[in-house]
Structures are given as structure tokens and as C-alpha cells.
Amino acid sequence: xxxxxxxxxxxxxxxxxxxxxxxxxxxxxxxxxxxxxxxxxxxxxxxxxxxxxxxxxxxxxxxxxxxxxxxxxxxxxxxxxxxxxxxxxxxxxxxxxxxxxxxxxxxxxxxxxxxxxxxxxxxxxxxxxxxxxxxxxxxxxxxxxxxxxxxxxxxxxxxxxxxxxxxxxxxxxxxxxxxxxxxxxxxxxxxxxxxxxxxxxxxxxxxx
Amino acid sequence: xxxxxxxxxxxxxxxxxxxxxxxxxxxxxxxxxxxxxxxxxxxxxxxxxxxxxxxxxxxxxxxxxxxxxxxxxxxxxxxxxxxxxxxxxxxxxxxxxxxxxxxxxxxxxxxxxxxxxxxxxxxxxxxxxxxxxxxxxxxxxxxxxxxxxxxxxxxxxxxxxxxxxxxxxxxxxxxxxxxxxxxxxxxxxxxxxxxxxxxxxxxxxxxxxxxxxxxxxxxxxxxxxxxxxxxxxxxxxxxxxxxxxxxxxxxxxxxxxxxx
Numbered sequence: 260x261x262x263x264x265x266x267x268x269x270x271x272x273x274x275x276x277x278x279x280x281x282x283x284x285x286x287x288x289x290x291x292x293x294x295x296x297x298x299x300x301x302x303x304x305x306x307x308x309x310x311x312x313x314x315x316x317x318x319x320x321x322x323x324x325x326x327x328x329x330x331x332x333x334x335x336x337x338x339x340x341x342x343x344x345x346x347x348x349x350x351x352x353x354x355x356x357x358x359x360x361x362x363x364x365x366x367x368x369x370x371x372x373x374x375x376x377x378x379x380x381x382x383x384x385x386x387x388x389x390x391x392x393x394x395x396x397x398x399x400x401x402x403x404x405x406x407x408x409x410x411x412x413x414x415x416x417x418x419x420x421x422x423x424x425x426x427x428x429x430x431x432x433x434x435x436x437x438x439x440x441x442x443x444x445x446x447x448x449x450x451x452x453x454x455x456x457x458x459x460x461x462x463x464x465x466x467x
Numbered sequence: 468x469x470x471x472x473x474x475x476x477x478x479x480x481x482x483x484x485x486x487x488x489x490x491x492x493x494x495x496x497x498x499x500x501x502x503x504x505x506x507x508x509x510x511x512x513x514x515x516x517x518x519x520x521x522x523x524x525x526x527x528x529x530x531x532x533x534x535x536x537x538x539x540x541x542x543x544x545x546x547x548x549x550x551x552x553x554x555x556x557x558x559x560x561x562x563x564x565x566x567x568x569x570x571x572x573x574x575x576x577x578x579x580x581x582x583x584x585x586x587x588x589x590x591x592x593x594x595x596x597x598x599x600x601x602x603x604x605x606x607x608x609x610x611x612x613x614x615x616x617x618x619x620x621x622x623x624x625x626x627x628x629x630x631x632x633x634x635x636x637x638x639x640x641x642x643x644x645x646x647x648x649x650x651x652x653x654x655x656x657x658x659x660x661x662x663x664x665x666x667x668x669x670x671x672x673x674x675x676x677x678x679x680x681x682x683x684x685x686x687x688x689x690x691x692x693x694x695x696x697x698x699x700x701x702x703x704x705x706x707x708x709x710x711x712x713x714x715x716x717x718x719x720x721x722x723x724x725x726x727x
Contacts (some may be wrong), residue, residue: 267708270563272538305560307588340588342642384590384636386667387689388470408511409543411565411590413636427503430469452543452565454510 261465262297265289266318268311269303269341273451277458283465288437291323297333299465300324303451304340308364308414309352311340316354328359334442335359336399341443342416342438351414360440361419367412367431381431384413391436391448393426397446398467401425401436403459408436408448416447468625471684471721472691475698475711476515477502477533479548486695487519488614488647490597496699496707499532500539507541509711513692515568515639515671521549522571523614528555530562538565545593556583556615560591568593568639571612574619574626576726577633584634593637593669594630596623598656600644608656613687615643623656624663632663638664639693642672647696649675652683661687677712677720685723 260355261278265287288294302324304311313320327333337345346356349364356364366427367385391406400406406426415434418424427437428447436447444464450457477499478485484502485493496502499516506514516536521528528549537544547558547568556567567587573580573594584592588613597615600606610621627634627638640660642653660669669691674680701708711718 268561269483270537270565272563273540274536276538277541305565305587306591307564307584307586310586310588382667382668382689385469385589386637387472387691390468410469411543413588413590449543449565452541454507454541459542 260284260286260296261301262286262288264294264300264320264324266315266320268314268380269305269338270449270451273300274303274461277451277461278465281458281462281465283462288320289318291320293368294313294323294327296323297327299467300327300333300335301464302335302337302341302344304342304344306340307351308340308343308349308356309354310351312352312354312356315344325357328443332442334464334467335444337445338451339447339449342447343414345443345445346416349414359443360423360438360445362423362438363417363419364414364457365417367413369371373431385410385430389428389430389448391426391428394424397425397437398441399439399460399463401463403456406456408446408450408453408456410412410436410448412447433457469689470511470512473680473688473712473717473720474513474515474669474691474693475506475511476517476693476695478695479516479518482522482532484699485519486647486699490643490646493519497709500535502709503536503539505709506711507539510672511542511711513542513566513691514540515669516544516546517568518546519614522612528559530558531654533559533564534562547593547595549640551579553579553582553586556592557586560587560619566591566593566637568595570595570597571617572612573630574612574621577629580630580633580635583661584636589634592635593639594627594635595639595641596627597641597643598623608659611643614687619641624659627660628663628725631666635666637667637669637691639669639691640672645673649696651675651679654683654686657687667691671695677716681720681723682722684721
């Protein structure tokens with residue numbers, strides 16, 4: 260059973276449709292009782308960091324979620340801002356993150372180590388389809404040929420240890436676009452909006 | 468490599484999908500949800516859905532329809548039409564829409580851009596510029612609202628620059644003159660706006676062939692190339708047929724980007 264955390268934002272229904280069509284069990288949790296049944300958790304996210312954190316903190320789900328992830332080690336997948344929320348903090352906001360992984364969130368900078376010519380063209384937000392390059396074997400990304408995913412963000416996840424990085428993407432800088440720390444997974448892109456590539460990733464997560 | 472985006476734009480009028488010519492003469496082309504299902508199969512890069520009744524009739528966005536569309540879309544969705552307040556922007560993002568476009572309300576109250584971006588983040592705030600050429604002798608570009616009926620006296624490049632400074636994440640430039648004509652994009656207009664801003668840009672109005680899209684990408688690199696008629700009509704009699712280049716052809720159309 261994959262449980263979608265419904266704290267009032269994110270593409271809950273898009274995930275639900277995909278899992279339903281895959282004939283994989285899925286549930287939307289908007290209260291702690293529903294959340295407690297989770298075997299896998301998806302934490303979606305769209306929008307500004309503080310706004311998303313506020314919505315989650317006020318949802319009544321935070322305590323149960325922390326317990327499931329940190330103590331019961333239920334596998335969790337954070338999506339876009341959902342991934343960023345799992346870090347300690349973000350340059351985009353002033354509220355603390357969930358702190359589930361040792362990481363921070365920084366702004367993609369137009370003044371980077373990239374060549375001058377390229378940085379001149381670099382527009383923010385990073386918007387559109389980009390390549391995702393695995394740098395180690397992972398069940399989450401297995402069976403996805405020439406992975407390309409949809410990105411929409413101006414901030415990116417910086418893991419405390421390079422060992423957390425599953426895959427990287429290039430946009431001005433090389434950044435971590437998929438990360439894992441034991442049972443805690445995050446992707447900066449939107450698998451629910453990335454056609455067959457995203458569907459395979461969501462299927463992989465359900466079958467971990 | 469960040470790819471250019473090739474984006475069908477669907478117009479909603481009286482609950483059905485339509486296509487206009489120069490913002491007039493809407494022709495019925497099908498059911499919105501059905502179109503989304505077809506575009507899912509065709510793996511489109513992104514989808515723009517514009518409710519052309521909401522502002523004109525001064526009504527709220529159709530949240531039920533938006534939620535249904537967002538749930539079905541396996542690609543990112545940009546919604547446009549009748550959005551006036553930051554609360555509406557927040558509500559629509561909450562329904563699972565990646566990007567909310569604001570047009571006339573942003574012109575009437577530019578601070579709406581800042582307030583919307585503060586709540587949902589710049590990446591989800593798109594400012595739409597509906598542009599017409601005006602003047603009898605010295606033609607110049609001007610922004611229009613209410614489906615191209617109301618002039619504003621505002622220059623597109625100047626407003627695009629202001630919108631970026633206020634926190635917009637994307638500019639959608641829509642040429643009213645080119646709409647439905649299949650004559651190609653208005654590059655003079657696009658040049659003006661491109662020079663004014665550094666945020667991502669999507670352009671709409673006039674695309675009549677894959678060559679038009681290729682030429683656009685060749686000129687601007689990573690841009691959003693949107694089109695209406697091209698993806699819903701086929702042949703000179705404009706028979707309704709939803710179409711979109713398959714993956715290999717799309718990559719070929721966009722491959723000129725590699726030269727950038």
C-alpha cells in the first residue's frame with residue numbers, strides 16, 4: 260500500500276490515478292488514522308518552502324509522519340519541495356525543515372562554475388525536461404532507459420554526504436536530482452508528470 | 468540537457484474545447500478531459516489550458532474541471548483564466564496544477580504577482596501577455612485583456628521586465644494577430660520580450676508547422692513553443708484531429724537546440 264500524504268497541496272490525484280491504473284494499492288491520508296496504515300509514503304510538494312512547511316505543520320499529520328519515518332523506518336519518497344522539506348533548512352524560507360536527512364537546500368545560482376556562455380543563457384526557474392544520470396545502482400531508478408524527467412524549481416537539495424546522491428542533473432551546476440538515505444528517498448523532479456519514465460519510477464518505489 | 472518545450476494550448480469555452488482565429492470565431496474541437504487523455508498517450512512536454520470565458524464573464528475559475536484535468540495530466544499543466552487573487556492562485560496550485568497564469572489581473576494590480584509568488588513560489592506564477600499591433604502608420608505592440616478586446620496602453624517588453632522584478636517565474640507571450648493564422652511566430656515581438664527578461668518564456672500564436680517550431684528553437688534555444696491549431700487541426704479544411712510529434716520526431720525538431 261502506497262499512502263499519499265494529503266496536506267493540501269501537491270498532485271495527490273495525479274499519483275492516485277497512476278497507481279490505480281497500475282493496479283497497485285494506493286490510499287490518500289488526510290488524517291493520522293489513515294496515515295498509520297502506510298507501508299510506503301509519498302510526500303508530494305509544490306510551491307514555496309515555508310508555505311509547504313506551514314501546511315504540513317498545520318495538517319495534524321506531522322507527528323505521525325515523523326514517527327513512521329524516523330522510528331518505524333517506513334520507506335518515504337519526497338517529491339520536489341517534498342524532497343527539500345526532508346532537509347534541515349532551505350535558503351528559500353526561514354522555517355526549519357523536517358530534518359529527516361542531513362541536507363540543506365540552496366538556490367540554483369546563475370553565477371556558477373559553468374562556462375560564461377552557458378551561464379548567460381541560464382534562466383530561473385529550471386523549468387522543463389532534463390536528463391537524470393544515475394551514479395549508482397538503485398532500485399528506485401532501475402529499468403528506466405534514457406531517463407528524462409520534468410523539473411520545475413529554483414532551489415536544490417544539497418546532501419550532507421555524497422553517498423546520498425543516487426542521480427544528478429546538470430543545469431548551470433551538477434546537482435542531486437535523486438537522493439536516498441536508507442529508507443528515505445527524494446526526487447527533485449516530478450515523476451507524476453513525467454510520462455512513462457515517471458510511471459516506472461513510481462512503480463519501482465511501490466515495489467521496493 | 469534542458470530541452471525546449473513543445474506545448475499544446477487548449478481553450479475552454481462553454482465547457483468544451485475550442486480553437487479561435489485572432490481570438491474570435493471559436494470552433495468546437497472536443498472534450499477537455501478526452502483531449503488530455505490523448506495528449507498523455509502522445510507524451511506532450513506540457514499543457515496549457517485557458518478558460519476564455521472566466522474573465523470575460525467575470526466568474527470564478529471552474530475548480531472542479533481544473534482538479535479533474537490536473538488529476539488526469541501525466542505532464543505539467545499550466546492553467547489560465549479568471550485568476551484575480553492570491554487565494555485563487557493558492558487554491559489552484561493546491562488542486563495539483565504546476566503553474567497558474569495571470570493576465571488582466573496582473574495588469575490591473577501588479578502586486579498580485581508578488582503576493583502569489585510569496586505563497587506558491589515564483590516557479591508556479593506565469594504572467595500572460597496578450598499582444599496586438601496597434602497604430603496606423605508606426606505599428607507598435609500593446610497589451611490587451613478580455614480576449615483581446617480591451618486595450619491597456621502598456622508595452623509588452625516593459626511589463627515583462629516589471630513582472631520579472633515582481634517575482635513572475637515565466638512569461639507567456641501570446642500574439643493575438645497571429646492566433647489561428649498558422650503563419651509562424653512573430654519573432655519581432657518575441658525578440659523584444661526576450662531581451663527584456665531572463666526568466667523562462669513560452670510563446671504562442673501563429674505556429675503552423677514543425678518547421679516554425681524548429682526555427683523558434685534555433686533562434687532562442689531553451690524556449691517553450693506553444694501552439695493551438697497545429698495540434699488540433701489537420702489539412703487545409705481544418706479537420707479536427709488531435710496530433711503531436713512522436714518522441715523521435717520531437718527530439719529531431721528540438722535538436723537544433725544542441726547548437727546553442
